[in-house]
Amino acid sequence: MNAELHIRAGAAAEGPYSLSVDPEKAGWDHSSLRVLRLPPGGDHTLDTGDSEWIVLPLSGGCRVRTEDGATFELAGRASVFSGVTDFAYVPRDARARITSAEGGRFALTGARCERRLPARYGPAEEVPVELRGTGICSRQVNNFAAAAPAGGGPGGGLECDRLIAVEVLTPGGNWSSYPPHKHDEQCPGEESRLEEIYYFEIAPAHGSEGFGYHRVSPSGHGRGTDVLAEVRDGDAVLIPDGWHGPSIAAPGHDMYYLNVMAGPGETREWLIRDHPDHGWVRSTWAGRPVDPRLPFYDAPAGDAR
Template structure:
């Protein structure tokens, strides 16, 4: 579902930027649903659990991927008991995660406490509850030079069997640009799929805990009016219903993490209807050719940021 053009106001970035704490609801420090976002498929919740605390929820009409942001937990769902080791924080490397199908009652329990992302997508496909180990998360180094970043493809079509959800994590070293060249996925075709996208950011603090920052941009694409250039901070969210999006820029001294959650209508040219196809901004696609003569940022590896 797309927002009608008469409802869009160019330069109304605050419609799509959700500063940390402004989209909390009930037990969730962050809640984005298709209804709150004004679209049809993608969602994200973040829940923080104290030591020995539990959280119960029902997936309803969504499939859900449980991703530890910090800490570990146990997931009880559909008679399955899934132990997730988790991680210290999002900059400590990939994590194991759990997949939950629609129509599932689940209980999360964290012995030591932590923060956990519930990435979701509307789908009618029902697959079994399962755990994927951190060692099985496909990690790639994308770009080169100041465009180097690490991408953890835990929920992309080539690496996770799912109904509609597409999800990944990106680590951008301080001073680097990612989501660059700017790209879009707002119309279905041979080379592009229609996907709504959520960017959830965490920004590394300075050496004495100084808060960090970064920048993110979305601009109008054919038929879609949108104009966002926003300073982003730790735990902010940006919604991308359409448009050319990127770059995401990490300020010097502050590494940037973002979690992407995408979903959309079935893509007619893909097996199962799930595809992650993008078009580069025509003014920026030439940048990719420059990477052949540059080294990947040595701060990045395929194991840790």
């Protein structure tokens, strides 16, 4: 097991960040994730450097103001299990001040990039909400900064240069990131090479802390990543390569994870290969019902699902 790829809650804290992962710490080239905690009335300055960033509220709301004068008021949400959130995009080579009157937690998803796109606001009502899989493989995907997969399908997230990011919500007892899949080779039209971070939040129930399991197995490429982790609230798993999935939510405890991806391809796209031993499961989904507990919530008016 590559133990350093399972980051337990608090193990990668740095300054105001309860989690801080950048390319240098991960040993790769593009993907970053920080989780910022602000007290009531708190503020933080983000210097973007050579990366583009999205400020995504996990709980609470905030104001994002860039040095160029753009200001975005993010209403946010009570928790990742309560609703789709609005968000703000901040380009590379910029500085932004994040302030929160009531306090909260904010994911900063980042990717090294070349183009400097304009700062923008992402309304919650424009986030495509997808229900993926059926039965115990059912999950909800909030495609706020998605790239369209091969053959079309839900995409439509905010335009970025390199960054791809989505939220996945899995009802307790279900399997997601299944069938296992990979994106560790650059094969035009077939597979993208993308470094990926999973950041987990687990819903408590009946006064008990929740948990889940996450698997990454070697694909024959890269580092030979091999992880079987019991994940808890605030944990993260780094995936430089390998077949990843399933992510399994313990019965009674709903699971959330934030996926952050970026890679070297000339085109920003999410192209995956299913594991040859398990990909057949997709063919069993047609005509079968989605878990009736889904969706956890829709986007506000204008749901694009």
